[in-house]
Amino acid sequence: MDQLTFRQTKVFKTIVDEFIRTAEPVGSKTLLTLLDFNCSSATLRNEMAALEEMGLLEKTHTSSGRIPSSKGYRYYVDNLMEKQLDQKVVNALQTVFDARNMSIDEVVRQSCDILSQMTNLTSVVLGPESRYQTLQHISLIPINERSAVAIFITNHGHTENKTFQFEDNISMSDITTCCNILNENLCGIALNEVVEKMKEIEPLLAGKVKRHEILFEAFVNAFVRFASDQVYLSGQKNMLYQPEFADIEKLKQLMSMLENSSLWRQIGYGNEEMAIRIGTDNRELMNIDDVSVISSKFKINKDEEGQLMVVGPTRMPYNQVVALMEYMSQQIEKMFNNE
Template identity: 30%
Template sequence: MLDERKLAVLRAIVEDYVATREPVGSKTLVDRHQLGVSPATVRNDMAVLEEQGFIAQPHTSAGRVPTDKGYRLFVDRLASVRRLSIPERRAIESFLDGAVDVEDVVQRSVRLLSQLTHQVALVQYPTLTRSTVRHVELVPMDRSRVLVVLITSSGRVDQRIVELPGDPGDHLIGELRGKLIAAAVGQRLPDASATVADLITTFRPEEQPLVTAVVATMTRAFSDERSDERVAVGGAANLARFGTDFDTSIKPVLEALEEHVVLLKLLGEATSPSMLTVRIGAEVPYEELSATSVVATAYGSTDEPLATLGVVGPTRMDYPGTMAAVRAVARYVGQTLSD
């Protein structure tokens, strides 16, 4: 365990190194930070930190830089994630307020997050298996076709035209609409699929072929998992600013970020909007990304998380600022989709 003074020294080293990318010496720390001790005492504290693996000396006669272990302790000892300023929060809100649909929300969010953090932003599309049915509508188009409209809690609107084996008539359309709403609204999509299938036998035999055509289309919409596998990526060019932060080349990092399986794995540990997940260096589950850190969280309500978002950047990251931006964007994305 480190005492508060050594923790203050470590915090100062992390902050200075993130800001300057220059190894930090004891005299610099005393000059820049109100540590209340002499350079000799700081040197002793730095020696302890180095011995315990929290900082390292990149070469002889240089200052010290944080290790992955040092960044980990720094993040773990943050008293709280700082709040964004009022102008920053207003900018996020106004930027997302103009979105017209789920696709637009995701694309705006990934651009916004990459601009706020200057990192690579990842935003998973709302996961259907976590969504619930908000509304179902049947709109007759002519005597043998009906438009099925599904609206989910994630804000997704799915419209499908059903070719019917006959004229359903207004009465049957109205009865089916009412039963679909009663059976499906508020249900998670996988559960709703089974519930609406049970409705077929509640209709008269001569009506069942028409009802089956509509129900089959509804269940296909409920089980369409394409969006579960989609991740929007933005700001990859930001990594060019940090080229020297990577041991050899940023090419393996960029190649890894092109694999959606990798992206889903990076975001997969974030399961609750109330908690941020931070993985640093070797904690990231891919060797190609061992020089990076990942900050992620879920978005949506605490009871109903819809998907995840986050950023990937070098371990020399502004963790307090990045964590604040990720948390704030996730909160506004959840609110926007809910509205």
């Protein structure tokens, strides 16, 4: 693509910034009021036509104005974006990240909520993968004769609570015996190997626990969930307020995509610390063109890492979102690496 002239750069950046702000196509009359130099409407229309020919702008069916294309957003992000992080945001986040006693799980969940609240978009946070964690301890707390809460703890402080509802009465003695056997045989086992190990010790449970099959099935189901990839979502409802997803079918498609945890792991693969996938960049994994995904990695230790992600329309404030995610990733790393 030819290098943009100074005037084309100003026109293009102004159109992108204004469309991000309003979600309305930008015409020459609007541009005249926004640009900090004088020129005629005809000159602006010519520049907009040139930018459209370069593939950076598109016409809409309902207006004579222009909107950025996926290629245009990419050019904007790579060449014109100026990251902005508001000091008020920094101050608000600092109070959260100063709480040094939080577990990885708590940090991941809080980060997910903070991202969605501060961007008014949807956030996805990938916690560390289970193959790097081992089971440290299981506690089982009876609620009554037909229910109990199990608490699983890993060597990295990740916890998961699971409430069991049993169809038949289970004695306190059986629950205690089962829990003791699991702790004796599963401590130090990698989370993604726990289910296989449980199958090996099932005969031991059968010999010591009367209703072992009920407890065995409950624990296996709990470990399958616990050992699965930790993918947290927040702010899905924010997509309801984005005009790009006013079409109910497109919204359903997006919501289905958001619930696909394996998709987010696929999107998260790669070596970049910060990745910005815009519109058609996502076509290989998604069927929706006007969605952007920004991801930022954070390291918990030398073996483990997670990722912050923000999902929204291609018309998102990249300068603010990227700056926020970079800052949050740095703060998470400081929490766990004692920098």
